[in-house]
Amino acid sequence: MSDITKKSLSELVKDIKDKKLSSEEVTKAFIERSEKSKELNVYITEDYASALDKAKKFDQKPNLDLKLPGIPMAVKDLFCTKDIKTTAGSKILSNFVPTYESTVTQNIWNEGAILLGKLNCDEFAMGSSNETSFFGNVQNPIDKNLVPGGSSGGSASAVAAQLTPITIGTDTGGSIRQPASFTGTVGLKPTYGSCSRYGIVAFASSLDQAGPMAQNVKDCALLQEVISTFDSKDSTSIDFKRNDYSKKLTNNIKGKKIGIPKEYRIDDMPKEIEELWQNGIQYVKDCGAEIIDISLPHTSYALPTYYIVAPAEASSNLARYDGVKYGFRAKGENLIDMYEKTRSEGFGAEVQRRIMIGTYVLSSGYYDAYYLKAQKVRKLIKNDFDEVYKKVDAILTPSTPSSAFKIGEKKDDPVSMYLNDIFTVPVNLAGLPGISIPAGHDVKGYPLGLQIIGKAFDEQNILNIAYAMEEKIAFKNKITDWWIK
């Protein structure tokens, strides 16, 4: 049984197609392991009974032409799923059951996959450690009391702990790549406009993007080709030619020009991160790629820019959670009182902090100094990338400035927490694709990730580079199943 959960998505798809395994066997295996893994707290909502039903139904009439035939899968609880509670990790949506399905999850079910349940995440995807979730901390399977990163912390832990063969997260400032890096998994943030935002609980509309999280690059490529579709229900969805990323995947990256941005060599960066980066550079060289030193001069402004733009959009996006129409409602003396109590009790501290920041930067008298200026800087950051992409095909950086930290370690220091996103945030501001792959371990044995940033719509290229590097790195996650008694 445990052998099944150790298999990669691609192996499971092959075994089901070859009729070596049934969907029911696979589904049962992941459910059983999930049942034994409650201590990790990755699930907010389990849907096991229904998953087994669907698996049995699939086996009765298996459609083996699908890309994800009978594959069970848990998804981040930010994706609206029809008739299944969708909380966004918040008390304010703790009783919310959508009557509709997000486009991304619908694409997944259309290819034959089966929902196992909804995965824990930071409240409204605001956080870098999964500690802001109303439903409690998620444990990183790498070590006890270690954060899995965030906001897609439940997703990252679930893949690393092999409770789901693959999953999807969302990435607004690093929420896929940072937890992937912390858990030794692969996470891709696609180009803005690649995956539809329809039915995803919004955090910051101009930055939010769904993406795959997997054990390896090939699985990641396969899920990306399933979830990325043009969608007329999202005005920011872009109609470009999408590849069959997994079929076109190649480790031949000879002659590719890889940029190394000097601004990512930040002060106080741990030595092991610097070493990891150097190793990464050597790996791509070994693959026949060319290394080019580049400059992204506005990098240091990315984090402050992000922490103006994202909270501004969030403060408006979250206005709809007012207790009037759905979700949690506190009793109030009158309308205003009800609003105040509902939102004070319904939102956690980090969400309230960002709503306050966002409201402030949009206020009259401050708009020009903060929001408008941030938008201008955002443009400069994008221009930096446009400029270097005249010379290089992709950019290689560390994914995070450190490995995973202990639960509680940074909880009361938001700025230190925000600094976690320093390498991932510029990618969202520029709307580019970025992938994090596991590339080594620190002295404690915690995984470290490298990030490959691509040109817009050039997911294939960064997947190929990641694929080639993966082969060279031959990373092995050190997971002891410590939580299974």
Add this chain to the structure above:
Amino acid sequence: MSNNNSEYLISRKNNQYEIVIGLEVHAQVTSQSKLFSTSATKFGAEPNTQVSLVDAAFPGMLPIINEFCVKQAIKTGIGLNAKINKRSVFDRKNYFYADLPQGYQISQFKNPIVGEGKVILDMPDGQKEVGIERLHLEQDAGKSIHDLDPQNTFVDLNRSGVALMEIVSKPDLRSPDEVNIYIKKLRSIMRYLGTCDGNMQEGSLRADVNVSVRLKGSKELGTRCEIKNVNSIKFMQMAIEYEANRQVDLIEEGKTIDQETRLFDTKKNETRSMRSKEDAHDYRYFPDPDLLPLEVSDSFVEKLKSEIPELPDEKKKRFIEKFNLSPYEATILVSDIETSKYFEDVIKNSDIKLATNWIIGELFAVLNDKNLEIIQSPISAKNLSKLINLIKDGTISGKIAKTIFELMMDGDKDPQKIVEEKGLKQESNPKAIEEIIAKVIKDNPNKVKEYKSGKDKLFGFFVGQVMKISGGKANPQLVNEILKKNL
């Protein structure tokens, strides 16, 4: 341009004050579906039956611009002789209210779809130009219903997300009368274009009225007050008169006017303070990240231009030049698209002069009397045209025509049939008329003598007698001719 004779001034002791008015008209776009969703927009539907997940702001729902509404706004801009902005931006106007599900209204703030334009008003003493500042697209809010339950407020989201055009005028209006004519002209233009039905009872046209006053001759604008959401022309006029007088009184007492938002109480006929400038909402406008800037091409706008029908000003010009109507007649006939259609239908087959007189005279009297719109006219254009032809070809006299007109109203009867059934055909046979005249001369020898001795005025008496005997049917022209000969 305004003529001094009609100047509207408020007098106090030695001072005369002028009113300065600007309007923000909210016109509901005529469209089957809402601005950013596919929900229906029918008026009067059961509460909350025309609400999509987008309108109710469910998590993860996204707005999709309705192209038809964009076309309607551009057409309206063209009708207002305004600049069409090739690039416009939708912004979020953030505020909390129970009937605003998103917690923000999607509107256009810095970059509206339509820029500056103008509207020409036909005043009794000439034309007046009113500047248009801008026109932008925005969502309507839902409706809070406070009077169904003592404890709770109910919310109807049918209107939530319906497309509105906010048309902002420059502060060019100077009297309640000008406001009346301005609103009617806007309404007329939009009805010609089919972009807004202008139905004020159903709330398709409402306005925020900005009022300030200043001493006559002053060039400075006074402090203005905004009267929110007035939904009839009559109330606008009442509100302006009250508000202007209130402001003048304050100035006369040496007090200052506070810039504020006020409400008009239709029962008490007064405006009341709603919130002061200090309490004004900070709407935290910013571009809606769910929507890309709206870009329209030259050819898109050109194509819409080619679809613009003849508008009231052009039509009026044509009526004057082609049909020889007076400016007064033309203004009346073009004021409403349905009236102009009716008129043009009638004159397709009948005399223009007679048609003009009959429509403006008899028909309008009936419509006014019965409080009917022209499309509800009890007499169709086709039958009015027939009636006019019966007059023109001498089959009936104008006097008989009025009798027939009355009879036609009962079920839009064919005037030809009435003439036949009631035997109202005009007597135009000279022999028959001569016989009647001979009888009248014979029966009134004394009058004949008096007439012949120079009492010319008696001619009318003889005409009257002849008409009386003929039952009004004798052709008046023939009666005149033959009488003159035979007397």
